[in-house]
Amino acid sequence: MDRTYIAQAIRSAGERVLVQGFVDNLRDSKHMAFIVLRDITEKIQVTVEKESHPELLETISRLTNDSVISVTGVVRQDEYVKLHGVEIEPQSIQIESLAEPLPITRKTIPATRKKAALERSSIDQRIDYRWIDLRTEENQLIFKVQTEMVNSMRRYLLEQGFMEIHTPKLIGTASESGADVFKVEYFDRDAYLAQSPQFYKQMAMASGFDRIFEVGPVFRAEKSYTNRHTTEFTGFDLEFSFVRSYRDVMDQEAKLLAHMLGEVKEKYGSQIKETFGAEVILPALPFPVMDLKDLYAQLESRYGYTVAESEKGDLTTEAEQLSYKLVQEVYGHEFLFVTGFDAEKRAFYHMRDEHGVPMGYDLIWRGVEITTGAQREHRYEILKKQAEEKGLYEDVRFYLEFFRYGCPPHGGYGLGVDRLTMLLLGVGIKEAMFIFRGPNRLNP
Numbered sequence: 001m002d003r004t005y006i007a008q009a010i011r012s013a014g015e016r017v018l019v020q021g022f023v024d025n026l027r028d029s030k031h032m033a034f035i036v037l038r039d040i041t042e043k044i045q046v047t048v049e050k051e052s053h054p055e056l057l058e059t060i061s062r063l064t065n066d067s068v069i070s071v072t073g074v075v076r077q078d079e080y081v082k083l084h085g086v087e088i089e090p091q092s093i094q095i096e097s098l099a100e101p102l103p104i105t106r107k108t109i110p111a112t113r114k115k116a117a118l119e120r121s122s123i124d125q126r127i128d129y130r131w132i133d134l135r136t137e138e139n140q141l142i143f144k145v146q147t148e149m150v151n152s153m154r155r156y157l158l159e160q161g162f163m164e165i166h167t168p169k170l171i172g173t174a175s176e177s178g179a180d181v182f183k184v185e186y187f188d189r190d191a192y193l194a195q196s197p198q199f200y201k202q203m204a205m206a207s208g209f210d211r212i213f214e215v216g217p218v219f220r221a222e223k224s225y226t227n228r229h230t231t232e233f234t235g236f237d238l239e240f241s242f243v244r245s246y247r248d249v250m251d252q253e254a255k256l257l258a259h260m261l262g263e264v265k266e267k268y269g270s271q272i273k274e275t276f277g278a279e280v281i282l283p284a285l286p287f288p289v290m291d292l293k294d295l296y297a298q299l300e301s302r303y304g305y306t307v308a309e310s311e312k313g314d315l316t317t318e319a320e321q322l323s324y325k326l327v328q329e330v331y332g333h334e335f336l337f338v339t340g341f342d343a344e345k346r347a348f349y350h351m352r353d354e355h356g357v358p359m360g361y362d363l364i365w366r367g368v369e370i371t372t373g374a375q376r377e378h379r380y381e382i383l384k385k386q387a388e389e390k391g392l393y394e395d396v397r398f399y400l401e402f403f404r405y406g407c408p409p410h411g412g413y414g415l416g417v418d419r420l421t422m423l424l425l426g427v428g429i430k431e432a433m434f435i436f437r438g439p440n441r442l443n444p
Helices: 054-062 123-128 137-159 198-206 246-276 292-303 317-331 380-389 397-403 417-425
Strands: 016-028 032-038 043-049 068-077 086-097 183-186 189-193 211-219 232-241 289-291 335-339 360-365 368-375 410-416
Touching: 016 086, 032 054, 032 068, 054 086, 137 211, 137 232, 137 246, 137 417, 198 211, 198 232, 198 397, 198 410, 232 417, 246 335, 246 360, 246 368, 246 410, 246 417, 289 292, 292 317, 292 335, 317 335, 317 360, 317 368, 368 417, 380 397, 410 417
Parallel strands: 043 086, 289 335
Antiparallel strands: 016 032, 016 068, 032 043, 068 086, 183 189, 211 232, 232 410, 335 360, 360 368, 368 410
16 A cells, blocks of 8 residues: 555545554553654554554554654544544554654753653754754754755746756865864875865856756865854855846845745745744845945944955844844845955956955845855966965965966856855854754764
């Protein structure tokens, strides 16, 4: 008999079904046993009248929470059953795997007259047993939403003529900045884990691919212990040719994110609100834009926030956070593009205007930077000079070769999938990732 997912079974009154999943709860009394069974789609109650099914008693006596079972039976409607108004009257129950007592508490359990309250285990304890922690409806919703986010953006780009590529993560030189990379042994030489697919995205432009994107792992050897930094994360990167300005890149990103949030809201908005108390807000187009100098001036005049002149060429973490309040008050918006960064604070491959200002931006969402984007410098001699200015020429000689034989003007950006998930749902970065990686975390 083929398996029926529980979401379908609860709509199949009168039918005989095979459902499989984890024991979510078990109440075993003298005359009746009630098993709440869950799978990735839903929960359903399995009701056992012991007098009618003596053959099931030994199996039921062995069950524990989180054991995996297969149940064959008939779905019955019953208005007194709180869970969907249906139950399964089992004909057979097969134990696939018995669970030992769980080593973590996944949710806070309130006190009863007979039992003291159980506090939820810390996030680090739960990550030690991440496969158990992920069984909750809340955690599984996180990754259903993340799946929709990524696939919504993927579908949008495919409809816009983008191709998906997969660039190498083992590279021969310490890319981009020459720092914050992981070195690995590669036969008789050193190799490095890629900080981003940046160089290869641009190689695709020189290859005439015109419009590309990639979803893949990104590695950063930073000893950061914040609630938004990781040493490995999933990046959603794209690049496209024949841009007229970095504002074309900003416009494209705003449309992509607005489209994605619209589809997520339609499919999961109510569940996100119910589970996380977070509203999926559809952003108006175009997104607001502020020059960095103007932003600092506004933050000072409105909130008294000041920084040293030496820091005003880049965006401080505190300024990022305050910008959320500002953009809501001034524009009634959650997103803010910030432009006008100092060249010394930007990557050497960002194109610069006639005043030497990089033609790029940061995108801030809910007070957190989610993107650095730019029009890239595609002219070989200028790009070579900018690499030399930052002392990177020898490190990036292979990359500079991409531009010697013709390359169209182009631009792009990268998004962190995990950070987007974190901000959308209002959870911590460790919860927004399937498995978190940080300076002190390499297992499981």
